[in-house]
Amino acid sequence: ISLLLNVALFSQSVGTIVKESFDSDEMPEGWKITGNNSHNWSVSKSNFCGGDPNEIKMDYSPVFYNGFTRLTSPMLDLTDVDSILVTFKHYVDIYTTYPSTIGIATSSSNGMKWDKAYEETFYADGQHNISKVIANDDMGKDKVMVALFYEGNSGNLNAIYFDDVEITTIENINAKIASLDIPNSIDAGNTNITFSLQNIGSEPITSFEAKYEINGITYSQTFETEIDFIETKQFTFDQNVTLIPGNYEVKIDIVSVNGKDDKDATNNTLTKNINVALGSVQRLPMIEHF
Numbered sequence: 001i002s003l004l005l006n007v008a009l010f011s012q013s014v015g016t017i018v019k020e021s022f023d024s025d026e027m028p029e030g031w032k033i034t035g036n037n038s039h040n041w042s043v044s045k046s047n048f049c050g051g052d053p054n055e056i057k058m059d060y061s062p063v064f065y066n067g068f069t070r071l072t073s074p075m076l077d078l079t080d081v082d083s084i085l086v087t088f089k090h091y092v093d094i095y096t097t098y099p100s101t102i103g104i105a106t107s108s109s110n111g112m113k114w115d116k117a118y119e120e121t122f123y124a125d126g127q128h129n130i131s132k133v134i135a136n137d138d139m140g141k142d143k144v145m146v147a148l149f150y151e152g153n154s155g156n157l158n159a160i161y162f163d164d165v166e167i168t169t170i171e172n173i174n175a176k177i178a179s180l181d182i183p184n185s186i187d188a189g190n191t192n193i194t195f196s197l198q199n200i201g202s203e204p205i206t207s208f209e210a211k212y213e214i215n216g217i218t219y220s221q222t223f224e225t226e227i228d229f230i231e232t233k234q235f236t237f238d239q240n241v242t243l244i245p246g247n248y249e250v251k252i253d254i255v256s257v258n259g260k261d262d263k264d265a266t267n268n269t270l271t272k273n274i275n276v277a278l279g280s281v282q283r284l285p286m287i288e289h290f
Helices: 007-011
Strands: 016-020 032-035 041-044 055-059 067-072 084-094 100-107 115-122 126-134 145-152 157-169 175-180 185-187 189-191 194-199 205-214 217-227 232-236 241-243 246-257 269-277
Touching (some): 032 145, 055 067, 084 100, 084 115, 084 145, 100 126, 100 157, 115 126, 145 157, 175 246, 194 217
Parallel strands (some): 185 269
Antiparallel strands (some): 032 067, 041 055, 055 157, 067 145, 084 126, 100 115, 100 145, 175 194, 205 246, 246 269
């Protein structure tokens, strides 16, 4: 978990301001619930959003009507920052067919006034990855809060889950490993190393070098591609690995982007623990007639 609040960091354009994955059992320091219905929020040990446990859960109970409740970040110094990129995962668990509205709001008045920067209405269960540029009047201020909100009747849903909230300045080059796309459990044998890369920089990514490390094996490869701003694409290394049963840590690093260093290195590395089994066996019923 990384929370960066130093003004000097912004002037150096390192990119990442907030990176929160809610790994602890308590609400992270500086985060709070604003608006109505704070009792609906908690840290859940689930991973409905698709990341690692834990995640933030907004439960339907206690039921409220026409409410507006927010998961609010610590105060951020956005001096000289004219826009930010907010990314997060969420999962909507709908109870009825009535809509549920989720969005992003900002405040530079200590919560006295909130400005909606994005909102979207959901009618069905689903997992979503949201990436939105915020460039409203709160940008450039020295005390700004960013909130993920729910608006409506909580009885319309069972719960909403939020995870992996990131807030970054928009740099020219900034590549982010969005996911390491190997199942948690796989069969022994040849294994493809697959991952997803998101471009959160303003310039298109036309090439990048990445490497993986697993079981003492390191392999580097340069990928030729075309990834536009906030677009995500999946890649697989040409060289796979042969794994025997056991537990392994897979690590992927981004070495360079467009032939240059990525100044924001906070999102260039991702690790994942996987279990390799001997192999799956098809189960067939045995019927014996005497």
